[in-house]
Amino acid sequence: MKVTSPIGELPFVVHGVSLHDRHVVVEGELGSWRSRIEVGAEDLPMLGRALRRPLIAAGLGLAGIALLRRR
Amino acid sequence: MSDRPPVAIVGAGITGLACAHALRDVARVTVVDRVPVPGGVHGWEAAETRELAPACGAQLRLGETAIRWDGLTLLAIGQDGPQQMGAAALVIATGARPLGRAELGIAGGRPAGIVAATVACHLAENGLLVGRRPLIVGGGDWAMRAVSELRAAGAERATLVCPDGLLRERPNDGAVHVREHDRVVSVAGTPRVRTATLASGETLGCDAVVLAHGVAALRNVDGAVWAGDRAVYAQPLADPATVAQARAAGAEAAAAVRSLIDREERP
Amino acid sequence: MVGCAVAWRLSGTAARVTLIEAAHDLCEGASKGNTGIATSGGDCHPGTLELELVRRSSPGWEALCARLDTPFHRIGTLAVALTEEDERRLPELLRDAQDTGAAAEIVTGDQARGLEPLISEEARAALHFPDDGIIDSIRLTIGYAELAARNGVEVLRGAPVHSIERDGDRIVAVTAGDRWIATRSVVNAAGVEADTISRLAGGEQFRTWPRQGQYWLLDRELGGRFRKVVGGVPTPVTRGIYCVPTTNRSLLLGPTAVDREDRTDRAVDAETLDHVFDAAQRLVPSIAREYAIKTFASNRPASDPTYRIAVDAEVSNLVHAAGIRSTGVSSSPAIAEMVRGLLEGLGLPVGDQRPHAITELEPLPRLLGHPRPEQLFARDPRYGQVICACEQVTAAEIAAVHGMAVPPTSLEGVRKRTRATGGRCQGAFCLSGVSFLHSLHAGRRPPQIAVSEPEATLGIGAHDV
Secondary structure: EEEEEEEEEEEEEEEEEEOOOOEEEEEEEEOOOEEEEEEEHHHHHHHHHHHHOOOHHHHHHHHHHHHHHOO | OOOOOOOEEOOOOOHHHHHHHOOOOOOEEEEEEOOOOOEHHHOOOOHHHHHHHHOOOOEEEEEEEEEEOOOOOOEEEOOOEEEEEEEEEEEEEOOEEEOOOHHOOOOOOEEEEEEEHHHHHHHHHHOOEOOOEEEEOOHHHHHHHHHHHHHHHOOOOOEEEEEEOOOOOOOOOEEEEEEEOEEEEEEEEEEOOOEEEEEEOEEEEEEEEEEOOOOOOOOOEOOOOOOOOOOEOOOOOOOOOOOOHHHHHHHHHHHHHHHHHHHOOOO | OOHHHHHHHHHHOOOOEEEEEOOOOOOOOOOOOOOOOOOHHHOOOOOHHHHHHHHHHHHHHHHHHHHOOOOOOOOOEEEEEOOOOHHHHHHHHHHHHHHHHHOOOEEEEHHHHHHHOOOOOOOOOEEEOOEEEEHHHHHHHHHHHHHHHHHHOOOEEEOOEEEEEEEEOEEEEEEOEEEEEEOOEEEEEOOHHHHHHHHHHOOOOOOEEEEEEEEEOOOOHHHHOOOEEEEEEEOOOOOOOEEEOOOOOEEEEEEEEEEEOOOOOOOOHHHHHHHHHHHHHOOOOOOOOHHHHEEEEEEEEEEEOOOOEEOOOOOOOEEEEEEOOOHHHHHHHHHHHHHHHHHOOOOOOOOOOOOOOOOOOOOOOOOOOOOOHHHHHHHHHHOOOOOOOOOEEEEHHHHHHHHHOOOOOHHHHHHHHHHHHOOOOOOOHHHHHHHHHHHHHOOOOHHHOOOOOOOEEOOOHHHHH
């Protein structure tokens, strides 16, 4: 999996997928950065658009990082 | 039998990895890079990166930024917080950037729309086009990449102004105009750039000026910015910088580190 | 600077204050482009209002800056005599300085080099002003406004004043941007446009014009070695060119002083820049072009007379704080107090402090040079994410400034509040990362990211083309 980010295209390696609280949680690494993506039902319409908007996809990735940090 | 001394290398591009590889028998090398993947400007998917990263024998601390060197210890900070690394020598292999406005002697105001080629390319990859009619200063790899990425992102036309002439093949693109052996002397427009005046006297309309000319080393480890105590610089300052040049610069830095270490070990 | 200082001083009183800025952000004029010297007044003219206000402001900098999270260092200035002629003028300048009340002494060339080893061997003597200081004028301006805003001052940006309504000899309302604001008084701190404001109000006719200065910014590897502000011997016309180590240890060279016509002209030219560089190099031979990061021009508000701080002669509730040409930074606290006094004289409720008024800002810790980075990381793990490597600005700091009472609305705004993109690579490696974080925190879609004014976007959406 690849993520386009403001610092370039990075590999995203998935280590695990689980379900928490009706969110799909993808744990992985963005390069060597620990990264986590939480996807809920509310994200589904955005996801369709996001696949055509790399910056938002990167935002999901980086938002995942931000979420991980707050834990 | 003495333990191998620790060496810290800042930059996990080909230069840094090649340096680590050349030191693997005489030092315990740690390579630090603020980007979470190795490969630097050549990229994590390049054949050389895939070959060197696992084989270089170094501990890779990727996604950490080296910030301070005091001659004995390197401080880096990343997702696990600050890390101190003792080192007998520091290698700076942080790569290069195109020259900035002041370095190029571009007069005029400071309107929006004037960006380094590195920025223009990052933004284009993320779906943001810095200008529909960009003027790109430079004739090497950065300039060529900027021209092709901006055209691919939707620039209507581009003007390439090459102070040292074209260093790569002329772009096969009717919407790209080339001015060889000329340079931008001033810009005008507010709040966004509207014109650029060349040394030849011509004034061109543009809505972005992309700086892709010349090479300056990236310097951002306090205590080893220009010169540093027991710090060695490994920068193949060339645009285009080839893999061969990067490997050579890495090997050269490794040799300098070896003599530094030998000097210290001899009583 | 001046407007924000006045707003700060009035905030915390019972008055309801609106701070109006025409540009997209505060601190866009001379306030962000100056030498950052807080003079102790030794080179001001005795008997002037300028000197009085500078002298009143000078002793309080340490305490004020501590409250406004603004770096300040009282390092002193050396005005260096390189020629015999300069040297002969020093005793007279010393007498003038002593008349001002500022601490001043003449030192020999060797003594000057003892105080500042970077000074040229050609220096014969120098005038030393030990109480001069360096200050971060951007953090000061924004600090004033931030504290004002937290005390309830309404800050309007991108709101140029269109019209001022009068009833007899009093202003009753101001229209700025898309707002109509009824008011009991107007303070005119509009810098180079102060004459425009006075004209719109039907006040006294005076002229303000730009006094342009061109500057170089040099690397902190050089600036960090300085111990003193180094300048030449001032002439009756101009203070001359300085080498100023800034509070973040970079080095400023400049300014020139040329009265111009075009208020919007902030263009640098090679000839002027060369002149500045040469003058600086004569004072400090270590200055070299390889350290140059940036060149810029800024326009100080000149007027005749300068320091017009008074109630307008025609409009009874218009208070001018205009024509503050060179020493706006150095006199801002005292200007603010003087304006408050004038407003009090007009009957406005600016006397007592409200009991719950905030008097200091919580400092925002920054990674660059911090002695305890592990403490920063423990406070916010985003301190581990360095975004601008040249200035070592982290994601934590960028996030924090977006939570300010007067947050950035542009990349230039992020730079002013954090220094990200302002370092030696000038954003070559971090501008895209910084713009991404700004878009995230400010809630802007990428094509809306502004470099400065809203129409000066970073780019256009590639898919919209």
